Amino acid sequence: MYKVQQVFKQSYGSYIEKYGENHDSDKVARAILACKTSAMGGNITTCQDCGGTHVHYNSCRNRHCPCCQSTNKEKWIDSRKSDVIDAPYFHAVFTVPEELNPLIYSNKRSLYNLMYSASSETLTELARDEKHMGADIGFISILHTWGSNLSFHPHIHVIVLGGGLNKSLRFITREKNFLFPVKVVSRLFRGKFLAGLKRLHMEGTLSLPLDMRMLQYPSEFNSLLSEMYSKEWVPHIKETFKGAANVIDYLGRYTHRIAISNSRILDVGQESVTFRVKDYKSGANTTLTLSNEEFIRRFLMHVLPKGFVKIRHYGLLSNRTKRKKLDLVRVLVGGQRFEPIYKDLSGLQILKKLYGIDPDLCRHCGSSKILRKGLDRFKKLE
Numbered sequence: 001m002y003k004v005q006q007v008f009k010q011s012y013g014s015y016i017e018k019y020g021e022n023h024d025s026d027k028v029a030r031a032i033l034a035c036k037t038s039a040m041g042g043n044i045t046t047c048q049d050c051g052g053t054h055v056h057y058n059s060c061r062n063r064h065c066p067c068c069q070s071t072n073k074e075k076w077i078d079s080r081k082s083d084v085i086d087a088p089y090f091h092a093v094f095t096v097p098e099e100l101n102p103l104i105y106s107n108k109r110s111l112y113n114l115m116y117s118a119s120s121e122t123l124t125e126l127a128r129d130e131k132h133m134g135a136d137i138g139f140i141s142i143l144h145t146w147g148s149n150l151s152f153h154p155h156i157h158v159i160v161l162g163g164g165l166n167k168s169l170r171f172i173t174r175e176k177n178f179l180f181p182v183k184v185v186s187r188l189f190r191g192k193f194l195a196g197l198k199r200l201h202m203e204g205t206l207s208l209p210l211d212m213r214m215l216q217y218p219s220e221f222n223s224l225l226s227e228m229y230s231k232e233w234v235p236h237i238k239e240t241f242k243g244a245a246n247v248i249d250y251l252g253r254y255t256h257r258i259a260i261s262n263s264r265i266l267d268v269g270q271e272s273v274t275f276r277v278k279d280y281k282s283g284a285n286t287t288l289t290l291s292n293e294e295f296i297r298r299f300l301m302h303v304l305p306k307g308f309v310k311i312r313h314y315g316l317l318s319n320r321t322k323r324k325k326l327d328l329v330r331v332l333v334g335g336q337r338f339e340p341i342y343k344d345l346s347g348l349q350i351l352k353k354l355y356g357i358d359p360d361l362c363r364h365c366g367s368s369k370i371l372r373k374g375l376d377r378f379k380k381l382e
Contacts, residue, residue, distance in 0.1 A: 003265040004066050004299070007273055008033050011292035018293055025300040028064045035060035035067055042375045045362070052364030055375070063310075064303055066262050073256035074342070074354055076311075077248055080140075081338035083317055084247050085329055087171075088162035090179045091250070092139075093236040094119040094189055095155035097228060100197075104154050106209045109305040110200060112154065116141055118192035119156045120314050126180045126188065127164055127315075135164030135172040138316030138326075140251070143304075146259040148277040149288055150298035157254045159247070162239065163333075164316060165325060171332040179237050190233045194225055248338065255311055259302040 001009070012029055034040050042057035059068045094115065096104070104111040120141060127137040139160040147153040163173035200206050201221050214220040260275060266287060267274040273295040277288045290298070304310060316325050330337065342350050352358050362370050 002036075002067055003262045003268050004260070005032055005035060006268045007292050007295055010268075010270060011296060015293045015296045019297060022300070024306055025303045028062055028303050029296075029300065031060035031062035032065050035062070035065055038375070043372050044375055045359075045370045045372045047362035047364060047367050048369040048371065049367040050362060050365040052362055054363050056359075057375075063256075064258055066258055066260070069256040069258060071350065071354065073252055075350065076255055077252050078340045078342045080251060081248055081340050083322060083326060084338055085161060085163075085326070085333055087173055087333055088239060089247050089250075090160040090162050090237055090239050092119075092123070092158040092160055092179065092185075093155055094122075094158065095153070095233070095235070096193065097231050097233065098153075099224075100228065101152050101154065102209045102212060103197075103206070103215075105152055105301070106207045107200075109308060110205065111197075112143055112305075112308065114193060114196045114200070115143070115154065115156050116312055118189055118196060119158060120312075121192055122185060122189040123158065123160060123180075124315060126184065132180055133164060133172055133174065135166040136315055136325075137161055137164035138318070138322070139314050140255075140317060141312045141314065142254050143310050144254070144257065145302045145304075148280070150259055150290075150295070150301075152301050159251060159254070161316065165329065169328065171329055178239070182235060182237060183232075185235050185237065186233045189235060190229065190231075194228055198225060259299055 008029055012033065036057045036059055038057060040058040040060060042055065044053060044055045046053050059065070061068050061072075063069070063072075096115070104115075120139075123137065123139060127133045127135055137160065139158050142157045142159075143154065144157060145152060145154045160179060162179060163171055166172050197206075198221075201215070206215075208215050215224060265273060265275045270292075272289050272291055274287055274289045276285055278285050313319060313322070316322060316329065342353070345353065348359050360370065361368055
């Protein structure tokens with residue numbers, strides 16, 4: 001049993017008693033509880049030489065489960081290899097003032113989408129501006145919703161190709177070590193996000209948390225907008241990559257990350273959990289202890305809406321245009337081309353290549369004379 005699963009097994013019942021049920025988060029919790037147990041079914045192998053047996057239970061494959069991301073991440077990164085261009089890349093992070101977090105939490109789908117559209121339109125508009133680049137760029141955006149202490153902190157990570165195609169179909173790259181002026185990015189993103197927020201409010205589609213009910217009145221909502229316009233929103237943009245190969249490795253840090261990994265958890269007790277946290281202001285690492293119920297509450301805050309697309313591609317990297325335009329960029333830029341290595345492999349072959357585990361060999365004696373029998377689910381989750 002892994003650590004996050006252990007916390008849920010010990011205390012999910014008491015969490016439900018304290019906070020009640022939510023359909024989406026309850027589905028995630030039950031997937032985590034069932035992952036790699038008899039509830040998921042699996043198979044049993046028996047060696048005809050030594051008689052050894054091994055039982056393997058299936059994974060839940062839920063995208064919020066800390067045990068089910070490793071293989072998915074590797075397969076996704078492998079499939080993106082052919083998209084990598086031998087050119088500068090930048091890492092940008094878009095976030096909003098913390099005063100808006102309760103509103104975003106109450107409107108996850110619509111305001112997460114607004115964060116994507118405001119950040120992507122900001123980058124696209126600035127890239128096309130002749131003062132900055134005058135070209136169409138490509139980038140990948142990934143939503144994260146957590147801070148190191150599992151607090152609610154929504155922000156968009158963007159991996160940006162620091163070059164693009166101009167109107168003459170020439171590939172233009174940034175000659176400076178920054179993508180765009182930070183203040184220009186900040187103010188354009190702020191304007192686009194707040195304009196979208198105002199539009200949603202006027203349409204009456206925003207759900208207001210209890211402590212923000214006064215925002216139903218236009219005067220109160222306009223006061224909030226004025227306060228947000230008066231703040232300097234601080235995006236983070238830096239050149240991160242030296243060489244195309246590094247882009248592939250860097251992608252893996254952000255694409256399939258979840259709120260907390262098992263490796264960060266130091267101790268799971270009957271009533272509390274202790275895990276590592278990072279102070280981003282000082283850079284120091286420390287520890288935090290939470291009750292099991294509070295740990296579960298914070299973990300489940302980061303469950304995404306059903307069917308929500310977390311990884312999105314824009315510009316030259318969008319699915320609609322990348323085949324034709326990336327081929328042209330590659331001809332113009334040259335450099336090494338990376339080909340996927342898992343494309344035509346089965347799940348068992350990928351497992352062998354990634355982890356050196358051959359499921360067709362006996363784990364006890366190495367014999368290839370094994371029989372595999374499927375196991376039905378032992379029990380259904382209530």
